[in-house]
Amino acid sequence: MVLMVVKLLGGIGLFLTGMVLLTDGLKAFSGDALRRALLQFTGTPFKAFTSGTLLTLLVQSSAATTITLIGFVSAGLLSFPQAVGVVMGASLGTTGTGWLISLLGLKVSLGLYTMPLIGIGALMKLLARGRVRALGMALSGFGIMFVGIDFMQQGMQTLSEHFSLRAMDMDGLGIRLATMLIGMVVTVMMQSSTAVVAMTLTALSTGTVSFEQGAVLVIGAAIGTTMTGVLAAIGGSVLAKRTALAHVLFNLSTGLLALLLLPAFMAALGWAQHYLGLQPGAVSLVAFHTLFIGVGVCLFLPFAAPFAHLIERLLPSRPDTLVNLLDESQLQVPEVALDTTHKALERISLEMFDLLAVAAQCPVRNDGQAPVLEEHKVKKLKQALRQVRDFFARIPVDEESVYLMPRRLEQMHAIDHLVRLQSRLKLPEQLCDIGINPQATEGAAIARQVLEEARRAVEDPAVAHAEAEAMARQTARLLELRQQVRLAVLRESAGGHRDSFDAMKVMDVMRWLERVAYHSWRVCHSLSGGTTPEPEQADLD
Structure with missing residues (x-):
């Protein structure tokens, strides 16, 4: 039992460390290119959405995208309506890591194969300079992330032999809300929705949680990840607070909609498994994550401008000062x-x-x-x-x-x-x-x-x-x-x-x-x- 806890906590820690190294390394490696790309391709709500999605896929962190976005908006480099599209794209882009984990990380023990990447990346970090050094940090982070998944799998496998939530009834709205709240709290504590999604996918693959429980936990993670932007906006400018509020309202509305329509989503996934060959288990759970965020985007993106105006009314501008841009x-x-x-x-x-x-x-x-x-x-x-x-x-x-x-x-x-x-x-x-x-x-x-x-x-x-x-x-x-x-x-x-x-x-x-x-x-x-x-x-x- 002690070994199980050690492996589980160690796996979570390694995964989080790998994510931080991967995100920071990719941001440093890309340098000013990310800034230029985000500023250049945000002319319309759809372009802004696409930029947010691709940027998040690249840096593997919606929180990093949101914090960067808050900085851009505060500096006056992006208008707030443009930022709304990027926020939606960041929410969709964060599902990319889940696809990588479900298709590769849980099917093949990649931890062993990525060990050389950790060593090569560490040498690049120590011996190289400039952008090559940053790339080494990203490679090490990528390898450490999958080593962490391996340890999480081992810990979850042992946990499933002693403890399982699969038998718990999920029919009531109250129990669903409680499960969603657990996902939110854990995400806020870890400051990473990707880590919570990875834990949920691992738990699902080992039979510790049911598919429906995993789906509700993922909804909670999607809502909880907005707290990173809220913390970044505390004490910031009105524009920073507007961007954080847009992220909260979009993810909260989309998450609650997914929770209320969970039976319909489950039926749609069942149809896709039967007729389209969608793999059950972890792959289907990531598909659910992508699907409900995608539905939210389809509902909100056409009304990005009115949505932005609503938030501007909720958080009106303060009197202009010489340094009100500083955030x-x-x-x-x-x-x-x-x-x-x-x-x-x-x-x-x-x-x-x-x-x-x-x-x-x-x-x-x-x-x-x-x-x-x-x-x-x-x-x-x-x-x-x-x-x-x-x-x-x-x-x-x-x-x-x-x-x-x-x-x-x-x-x-x-x-x-x-x-x-x-x-x-x-x-x-x-x-x-x-x-x-x-x-x-x-x-x-x-x-x-x-x-x-x-x-x-x-x-x-x-x-x-x-x-x-x-x-x-x-x-x-x-x-x-x-x-x-x-x-x-x-x-x-x-x-x-x-x-x-x-x-x-x-x-x-x-x-x-x-x-x-x-x-x-x-x-x-x-x-x-x-x-x-x-x-x-x-x-x-």
């Missing part, structure tokens, strides 16, 4: 998290440019009136920049995401220059108190022009590089002007023609204008993917 779920997919920080940095940059443009008007007005920057806007801007910095610092960095290093570097440069621009929001007291000064007037005009070009560059990526080049020229001109003014006012002050305190005022204002222009240019340069190194400057504040 904890995106940290699961570094490339999505970087997309989000890029969008947030663009929003912050535009707000920053607007505030600084107001201040840069001052030397031109020359009325002695200091510009008033709205305090709540400045406070909001500083808070948003701090949140982006914190979020950026928590984006995972590992060997599998080394291809993202250029994007990380660009955003680090942008954040650095935005922090320096933020310090320029504390305006020099003498900004509007320097008297009539042609050089300061010219410098302010150049700074305002740079800020206007910076706004256009951020708003329209198509002109970003051209605007960045123009800003580089204007910034160089302003630096030259600043140096000329500095030498001139120092000479005037030394010769007694200008008050030394007034000379310091002029130099401070010119420094402020030149630094604002310079950092604005470098922000746009970084956000547009520029690779030109920063020019050497006399000061880098």
Whole structure:
């Protein structure tokens, strides 16, 4: 009896470990291709459904697809109606592992044959680099998964000799709901519906449960798997919560429908076994899983848009903020998290440019009136920049995401220059108190022009590089002007023609204008993917 428990628990553990390694390995091996494919092939509900199905078949995890999807939607890369189709596809795609187990894993002891894959994969993981290393992890996971199935079979075989649920009456709705609840709870505990389906298929093949009991457990697993998305959406954006709710409502509705129509499904499977040669047992159970999810897709997919609008009414949008795109779920997919920080940095940059443009008007007005920057806007801007910095610092960095290093570097440069621009929001007291000064007037005009070009560059990526080049020229001109003014006012002050305190005022204002222009240019340069190194400057504040 103890040996049976050890084998059963060990088999479950090996299967879960194999699934994690397989999923993580395939995601890392595919790299940015999964992201590009999902974004490219989601134009219509049917395309989105197909993409969700294929993606889940590839990574062997509907939970992984859902978490990735939540990140995409939160980042604004996919619209919510598109996400609804992907959710349905993920639910159908997760049945693929069941087919693999029922057709191969339970018929042939693949654990022995997949042992070499574990060894080869481990060597690839240890010795190789980059995507080959990720492929090695996936191969090892695939092998470990089937070794786990072998141990589960052995444990279930022994369990069936001492304990069986086959004799339990399943006619009442209450007992069906209780059995479904067991499937849900076990799935939530394991965080894997595939593992619960594998356990159910193994139990069915050894006679521990009846076909009807197995069918109800599979329904429970389909509903329970939505909790992974719910957990990922907790504390997230409204879009993340909408996606998780869509997954819950679709799987819950489909599961309850399958439970109510279970006799009809059983009759349909019996007909298929008799006339179409469908194999009884585990294969038929996987067919049932695919069938009831497929029926749900047929009922929901034509009404994907109204379904999405219903959820949008249930979870209305919150007021827009500079960083409302940031979502904890995106940290699961570094490339999505970087997309989000890029969008947030663009929003912050535009707000920053607007505030600084107001201040840069001052030397031109020359009325002695200091510009008033709205305090709540400045406070909001500083808070948003701090949140982006914190979020950026928590984006995972590992060997599998080394291809993202250029994007990380660009955003680090942008954040650095935005922090320096933020310090320029504390305006020099003498900004509007320097008297009539042609050089300061010219410098302010150049700074305002740079800020206007910076706004256009951020708003329209198509002109970003051209605007960045123009800003580089204007910034160089302003630096030259600043140096000329500095030498001139120092000479005037030394010769007694200008008050030394007034000379310091002029130099401070010119420094402020030149630094604002310079950092604005470098922000746009970084956000547009520029690779030109920063020019050497006399000061880098």
